[in-house]
Amino acid sequence: MGRWEPGARERLREAALELFTERGFEQTMVADIAERAGVTARTFFRYFTDKREVLFDGSADLANQVVDIAETMPPTASPLDVVAAVLDAVAEPVGDDRDRARARHAVITANTDLRERELIKQASLTAALTDALRQRGIGNPEAGLAAETGTAIFRVAFSQWINAAEKGDLQDVIRETLTRLRALTAP
Structure with a gap:
């Protein structure tokens, strides 16, 4: 070729x-x-x-997408609703090929430097979401808490998704994980 x-x-x-x-x-x-x-x-x-x-191509585009989604949400959307919309959008490109995601994850987890790079990528996405939430008028502790919660939801859901025996959609697993979190925080 x-x-x-x-x-x-x-x-x-x-x-x-x-x-x-x-x-x-x-x-x-x-x-x-x-x-x-x-x-x-x-x-x-x-x-x-x-x-x-x-392995990390597209990280900057993903951060821009996070900000764009947060900006387009209605002003009445709660911080967690913004996080949910961001997670939904992020799940689409990440979850389009589970076999590829599994292989990428295996390569990253087998190498300390790559694990560090993955954590840096996640931290930059969390920071982008935190800033986007602040731009929406969300207070400093709440914006950081919501963004960190989103990162935790993604990590838990992603782990479940790549380790599941049956085929499934990453967006569905993220939504289910978010529902479980909301149930934990309900009175």
Whole structure:
């Protein structure tokens, strides 16, 4: 396949995940990823700064999406309703391929540096949501609490979803997890 063929970014992501799964993250070089994807290493670096970023591509777009969703919610929406809408939207791209999500998760959990990078990504999304809630006029402790709660809901639901034996939809698992949380806090 020629290096200027369309879809290079996606081919690089797929090749990287395959190689990380087969060989391990540390044992996979950028040149290996590029070769498997049918492009040059130079092309790889047009899309990604390093091989870690293949696993975290789109984080900035996701943070922007979080802010956009929070801004479009009705002014009367509670902080938890805003969080629910954000989680619903985030579940769509993350949950579109459970096998890929499982493989990505396995690669990340097998490597300390990648786990740290994943936590940094989650923290930046939480911060973006906290700021978006503040922009809606939610007070400082409440905005942070709601955003952190959203992150916890996502982590619990994601873990259940990737470890479930039966096929299921991530959005449904997130909604169920949120319902359980609301039941815990009901009088």
